[in-house]
Each structure stands twice: as structure tokens, then as C-alpha cells.
Amino acid sequence: MNVGLEQYLVVSFLLFALGLLGVVVRRNLLVIYMSLELMLNAANLALVAFSWFNNKLDGQVLVFFIITVAAAEVAVGLALIVALYRKRQSAHVEDLTTMKL
Amino acid sequence: MFPSHLMQSEILPWLILFLPLFAAAGITLFTLKHRNVSALLSIGAVVIGFILTIVFIVNNGWTPTPSELTTNWLSIGGLNIDFGLKLDRLSEMMMLIVTGVGGAIHIYSFGYMHADRGMSRYFACLSLFTFSMLGVVLANNFIELFIFWELVGVSSYLLIGFWFEKPSAADAAKKAFFTNRLGDFGFMLGILVVWATLGSLNFSALQKNLAANPAALGTIASIAGLLIFCGAMGKSAQFPLHVWLPDAMEGPTPVSALIHAATMVAAGVYMLCRVLFLLDATALEVIAYIGGFTALLSAVIAIQQNDIKRILAYSTLSQLGYMVMAVGLAGPTPAMFHLTTHAFFKALLFLAAGSVIHALHEEQDIWKMGGLRDKMGITFWTFLIGTLALSGVPPFSGFYSKDSILGQALDQKNYLLFAVGVGVAGLTTFYMFRLFYVAFVGKPRTETARHAHESPAVMTWPLMVLALFSIIGGVIGASGIFDAQFSGEVSSPSLIQRIFEPLHSPVAMFSGLIVVAAGWFAARTFYLNAGTDPLPAKLGGLATAMKNRFYFDEIYEATFIRAHDFIAAVMDVIDRWFVEGFCIGFVRGGTDLAGRALRLMQTGNLQTYALLFVLGVAALLYFVLLK
Numbered sequence: 001m002n003v004g005l006e007q008y009l010v011v012s013f014l015l016f017a018l019g020l021l022g023v024v025v026r027r028n029l030l031v032i033y034m035s036l037e038l039m040l041n042a043a044n045l046a047l048v049a050f051s052w053f054n055n056k057l058d059g060q061v062l063v064f065f066i067i068t069v070a071a072a073e074v075a076v077g078l079a080l081i082v083a084l085y086r087k088r089q090s091a092h093v094e095d096l097t098t099m100k101l
Numbered sequence: 102m103f104p105s106h107l108m109q110s111e112i113l114p115w116l117i118l119f120l121p122l123f124a125a126a127g128i129t130l131f132t133l134k135h136r137n138v139s140a141l142l143s144i145g146a147v148v149i150g151f152i153l154t155i156v157f158i159v160n161n162g163w164t165p166t167p168s169e170l171t172t173n174w175l176s177i178g179g180l181n182i183d184f185g186l187k188l189d190r191l192s193e194m195m196m197l198i199v200t201g202v203g204g205a206i207h208i209y210s211f212g213y214m215h216a217d218r219g220m221s222r223y224f225a226c227l228s229l230f231t232f233s234m235l236g237v238v239l240a241n242n243f244i245e246l247f248i249f250w251e252l253v254g255v256s257s258y259l260l261i262g263f264w265f266e267k268p269s270a271a272d273a274a275k276k277a278f279f280t281n282r283l284g285d286f287g288f289m290l291g292i293l294v295v296w297a298t299l300g301s302l303n304f305s306a307l308q309k310n311l312a313a314n315p316a317a318l319g320t321i322a323s324i325a326g327l328l329i330f331c332g333a334m335g336k337s338a339q340f341p342l343h344v345w346l347p348d349a350m351e352g353p354t355p356v357s358a359l360i361h362a363a364t365m366v367a368a369g370v371y372m373l374c375r376v377l378f379l380l381d382a383t384a385l386e387v388i389a390y391i392g393g394f395t396a397l398l399s400a401v402i403a404i405q406q407n408d409i410k411r412i413l414a415y416s417t418l419s420q421l422g423y424m425v426m427a428v429g430l431a432g433p434t435p436a437m438f439h440l441t442t443h444a445f446f447k448a449l450l451f452l453a454a455g456s457v458i459h460a461l462h463e464e465q466d467i468w469k470m471g472g473l474r475d476k477m478g479i480t481f482w483t484f485l486i487g488t489l490a491l492s493g494v495p496p497f498s499g500f501y502s503k504d505s506i507l508g509q510a511l512d513q514k515n516y517l518l519f520a521v522g523v524g525v526a527g528l529t530t531f532y533m534f535r536l537f538y539v540a541f542v543g544k545p546r547t548e549t550a551r552h553a554h555e556s557p558a559v560m561t562w563p564l565m566v567l568a569l570f571s572i573i574g575g576v577i578g579a580s581g582i583f584d585a586q587f588s589g590e591v592s593s594p595s596l597i598q599r600i601f602e603p604l605h606s607p608v609a610m611f612s613g614l615i616v617v618a619a620g621w622f623a624a625r626t627f628y629l630n631a632g633t634d635p636l637p638a639k640l641g642g643l644a645t646a647m648k649n650r651f652y653f654d655e656i657y658e659a660t661f662i663r664a665h666d667f668i669a670a671v672m673d674v675i676d677r678w679f680v681e682g683f684c685i686g687f688v689r690g691g692t693d694l695a696g697r698a699l700r701l702m703q704t705g706n707l708q709t710y711a712l713l714f715v716l717g718v719a720a721l722l723y724f725v726l727l728k
């Protein structure tokens with residue numbers, strides 16, 4: 001079977017949709033976090049695919065940036081989750097409704 | 102005292118105008134706690150104004166050049182409004198009256214108001230009034246005149262309501278202000294008509310336009326004239342807007358003397374003389390009859406009043422009617438002449454009445470006075486002089502001015518108004534001597550009257566100065582100055598000629614003298630040593646009607662005020678149910694509902710937000726990509 005751009009994009013979309021589903025339905029902050037990473041990587045996959053099929057390196061450069069920034073973001077995000085857990089003894093989103101008026 | 106270039110320069114009129122304003126501002130901002138400093142500032146401003154006016158006239162003559170000092174104040178499109186000072190005989194004489202008579206009253210006030218807590222406030226208002234009145238006098242265009250006109254109204258409101266703790270004073274202040282506003286509404290319309298048709302607001306420009314093209318106002322000439330007269334009707338308290346002036350006597354007595362006798366109420370007459378060129382024959386006729394009717398009506402009412410200040414108030418109304426009648430008879434000279442002499446003797450009468458009221462501890466009922474002759478010598482004599490002048494007894498000032506008005510009526514062959522004028526002269530003498538005999542002669546009727554004593558010198562000196570001018574005011578040449586202003590003929594008759602001037606129209610003079618004698622004789626018969634008023638028994642219902650001021654207040658209450666209340670109630674319902682209930686309620690309720698609905702989306706749950714966010718992005722993508 002010839003693997004073309006469409007197949008890559010379908011996979012990328014599926015990954016993105018999975019991640020989104022995880023973000024919306026899961027309760028645990030850590031899992032939500034992982035789902036977020038999944039969405040980022042879905043985007044990365046799409047970028048790499050575009051880059052390959054267009055014979056341009058721009059997309060791959062962007063992917064490198066995304067991976068680096070995501071690493072930094074993970075560090076910050078995890079730290080926040082840990083801090084939150086220490087304060088609240090919980091990492092569940094339904095406990096974090098202080099934004100509600 | 103001043104370097105000569107300063108004396109002739111243009112700064113003096115500006116200084117005269119603005120000094121009282123500075124005094125008012127200074128008192129309000131800085132010296133409210135220091136009563137005497139406030140009084141000094143206020144008195145100083147007006148007295149210096151008087152001196153500067155004399156200096157200015159001595160140095161520049163009666164017709165200075167330039168005759169107008171103007172600065173452009175604002176220009177909007179084709180409308181240019183100047184702030185200017187008009188300097189001619191008319192305005193200079195008025196400046197002398199306002200600062201001169203006003204100065205005497207300011208000084209008198211220092212004695213009269215000394216025990217009052219609000220003396221600083223009083224003097225601030227008084228200075229504000231002087232400023233406004235000088236502005237009215239000096240204004241060279243309609244808009245400026247109107248602004249100062251309203252300022253005069255405001256300061257009058259403040260001063261009538263000076264003792265605002267008394268409900269009657271507060272009501273009187275409101276009544277005066279509203280009644281004036283009613284007249285000013287017509288005045289404003291008149292100004293707009295003049296501006297729309299003649300395209301200018303400056304008095305001299307208007308006069309030039311009209312002289313070049315007498316039919317410029319066309320068919321609305323009479324209407325324009327009468328609308329402008331509405332303003333005078335309010336300020337000078339002419340029928341049917343006369344009801345505010347007697348109530349205005351709730352203010353302190355010096356205020357009654359300054360504002361409601363000598364100056365403010367004269368503003369209407371002054372304004373009519375200033376814009377006389379705008380009034381056509383029809384308008385003048387209406388003005389004359391309204392003036393005559395006011396004079397007669399108030400003189401009749403005055404006969405049965407028992408409050409010393411109210412008698413004087415109705416007498417003021419009556420005299421203002423005289424002046425307005427004179428203007429209507431195309432006689433601005435007699436009108437302004439009477440205004441001048443009236444300013445002297447009416448201010449004198451009010452101040453003397455104030456001295457009596459002061460001595461009797463705020464007693465104003467003449468039937469509780471009596472026998473004041475022995476206790477209050479100066480007040481007695483000055484009041485007598487004022488009475489004689491007001492009645493028109495020769496050679497007092499009132500004789501000359503009243504005679505010139507009667508002469509004017511004869512010249513115009515208006516015998517009805519001549520008869521009214523003569524009759525009013527008789528009535529005037531009657532009610533003034535009634536007041537005089539009851540309050541000053543005979544035996545004291547109450548303990549307070551028995552223990553009355555003369556007022557301090559700061560109050561009696563202004564009385565004496567004003568008394569002097571009430572005597573000689575008719576022959577010092579005021580008439581000639583106004584004549585030169587209005588007819589353009591400068592004549593300088595000698596003193597002897599001036600003294601025998603009334604002999605030119607002997608009919609007017611002798612009929613005037615006869616009714617004066619008759620009025621005095623009747624008053625003497627009825628009221629010398631009278632214990633009670635004999636008139637009600639003789640006149641019956643008429644006396645009751647006179648005492649109740651012919652029920653004008655009641656009639657207005659039943660008609661205009663009732664109608665006004667009804668309209669106000671209807672408006673209230675519309676406002677409450679339609680505007681507020683429906684229009685505003687609809688918008689408010691809609692916003693409220695939307696707010697409540699949207700609030701449900703604010704769950705505080707991260708994932709709800711994320712879901713909404715995604716739905717939003719999905720919707721956006723749908724519209725951007727697929728549509």
C-alpha cells in the first residue's frame with residue numbers, strides 16, 4: 001500500500017482527536033497533561049508529513065522548536081501540578097473550581 | 102490719585118464692572134469667617150466703583166470715545182458674540198445710580214445685618230448682585246444683557262431666600278425666580294426673533310440696521326417687541342407677572358431697598374429704554390396700557406395692606422407701572438427720570454422702614470407701631486421726606502419726574518392714561534400718608550413701639566444722604582441728560598429753569614397737585630390718631646378684596662398652578678410607566694436575562710472551558726473552511 005500525505009494526516013487527526021478527548025473527559029491532571037502532549041505530537045506529525053511531501057525543511061525546523069518548547073513546558077507544568085498536589089492533596093480537575101464566581 | 106492716562110483709558114469701566122465680582126469671589130473663597138473683612142471688601146468694591154464712575158465721567162464726559170469697548174467672546178459659525186461695554190449717557194447714569202444708591206445701601210447693611218450670623222454670605226450675594234446689575238447696565242448686546250439679566254435673577258433669588266430657614270422666605274425666593282423665568286422665556290424668544298430677522302445682536306448695529314431699513318422686522322415687529330417686553334414684565338413685575346415682588350419682601354430690608362426698589366426691578370424699564378428702537382407703535386401701546394393698569398392695580402391694593410414693607414412693595418409696583426407706562430407713551434426720558442428719582446426715594450423709604458423694623462425687633466405691622474416720631478427723629482424725618490417725594494409734593498424729586506410722565510401722557514393725547522396717572526398719584530399720596538400717620542404719628546400702640554430707639558449712625562447716615570437726593574434729585578439735571586440721550590439735543594437749562602420746568606404743562610402739574618392734596622387730606626381725616634382702620638367698614642367687600650390683593654395668588658393657584666400640577670402628574674405617569682417601566686425596563690430586563698443565562702456557562706471546571714474552546718475552534722473552522 002502506498003503511504004501518501006492523506007494517510008499521515010488521518011493519523012495525525014486521529015492522534016489529535018484522541019488527545020482532545022483525553023483532555024476533555026479525563027479527570028486526572030497528569031493524564032490530561034499527557035493528552036495535551038499527544039495533541040502537540042499530532043501537530044508535529046502533520047508538520048513533518050507536510051515537510052516531507054513538499055520537499056521543504058521549514059516544517060521540520062518548526063517541529064524542533066515545538067519539541068524544545070514542549071520539554072520546557074512539561075518541566076513547568078509538572079512543577080505546577082506537584083505544587084498543586086502538595087497544597088490540595090488532589091490532582092483532580094473537578095476539585096479545582098475556584099475560578100467559578 | 103491716578104495717573105492721567107489711566108483715568109482716560111479703557112480700564113476704568115472694566116474695573117468698575119469687575120470689582121464687585123472680585124469682592125464676591127474673595128468673600129466666598131477666603132473671608133467667610135471674618136465678617137467685618139467681608140463687609141469691608143463688599144462695601145469697598147461698590148464705593149470705589151462709584152468713585153471711579155465719577156472719575157471716568159469727569160475725565161471723558163458723558164459721551165466718551167470710543168463709546169463701546171468690546172472683546173470677541175465667542176464665535177460659532179455666523180454667530181459672533183461680543184462681550185462689550187456700552188458707554189453713553191444712559192449707561193453712565195445707571196452706573197451712578199447702581200453704585201451710588203447701592204453704596205449707601207451697602208453701608209446701611211453693615212449696621213442692619215450686624216447681628217446676623219450669615220453676614221459674609223449676605224455681602225457676597227450683594228456684591229454678586231452689584232456685578233450683575235452693572236453688567237445689565239453696561240451690556241452692548243442682547244446675549245450679554247441676557248446673561249447678566251439671569252445673573253441678576255440668581256442673585257435676587259439668593260438674597261430673597263437669605264433667611265432660608267424660614268419656609269416663607271424660601272418659597273418667596275422660588276416664586277420670584279420662577280415668575281422671572283416665565284418672563285425671560287419670552288425675552289429669549291424675542292432675542293432669537295431679532296437675531297433671526299436682523300442678523301445682529303449688538304444694540305448699535307441693530308439700531309443702524311433698523312434706521313437704514315425700517316421695515317426689516319416686517320410683520321413680526323410688534324410680536325418681537327412684545328416678546329422682549331416679556332422680559333421687562335418679569336423683572337419689573339408688571340401685570341400679570343407682578344405677584345412675585347410683594348413676596349420678595351421676605352428678604353432682608355436693605356435687599357428690598359437695593360434690588361426690589363432701586364435697581365433690579367428698574368432693569369426692565371432700563372432695558373426697554375435701551376431697545377426702544379425695536380418697539381413699534383402697537384407694542385408701545387400694549388406696553389403703555391399694561392404699565393397703567395399695573396400702576397392702578399397695585400396702588401389700589403396698597404391701600405389696604407398692613408405690613409410696612411408690603412405697602413412699599415406695592416408702591417414700588419405702582420411706580421414701576423408708571424415708568425413702563427411712560428416708555429409705552431414713547432417717553433423714555435420721563436421714564437428714566439422717574440427711575441432715577443424713584444431709586445433715591447424708594448431706597449430711602451425702604452431703608453427708613455428697615456430702621457423702624459430694626460428698632461421694633463422685626464415688627465412689620467403698622468398697626469403695632471405708632472408714635473415713632475419722638476423716638477426715632479432721623480428715621481421719622483427721612484421717612485417723611487421719602488413720603489413727600491413719592492407722593493409728588495413740590496419741590497421734592499418725585500414731583501418733577503411724576504409731572505414729566507403726566508405731561509408725556511398729555512403730549513401723546515392719551516387722556517385715559519393721563520387720568521390713570523393722576524388717579525394713581527392721588528392713591529399714592531393716600532396710602533403713603535396712611536402708612537405715615539399710622540406708623541409714625543399718634544400714640545404708640547404696643548410696648549415695643551413705646552421702647553423703640555434710633556438706629557446707629559451707620560444706618561442713619563445713608564438715610565440722610567438719600568434724603569438729600571430725594572429732595573434735590575429732581576433739579577440736578579438728570580432729566581436733561583436723559584433728554585440728550587434720547588432726543589439728541591443737548592441743552593443745559595439753568596437751575597431756575599429746571600425748578601420751574603413743570604410749568605410748561607400746567608394742566609398736568611395742577612391736576613397732579615390737586616389729587617396729591619386730596620389724597621393727603623383723605624389720609625389725614627381717616628388715619629390721624631386712628632385706632633383701627635376705618636376703611637373696611639366703609640368699603641365692605643372691596644376692602645377685603647384689596648387686602649387679599651384681589652386674589653391674584655389664589656387665582657393663579659387655582660388655574661395655572663393647578664394646570665401645571667396636572668401636566669406634571671401626567672408627565673410623571675408617562676415617565677414612570679412608559680419611559681422607566683417599558684423602555685428602560687425592557688433593556689434592563691433583557692440584559693439581566695442574558696447575564697443570567699451566560700452565567701451558567703461559567704462552571705469553574707477546566708474541562709468545560711476546554712470543550713467550549715474546542716467547539717469554538719470547530720465552529721470557526723467550519724465557517725472559514727467549509728462555507
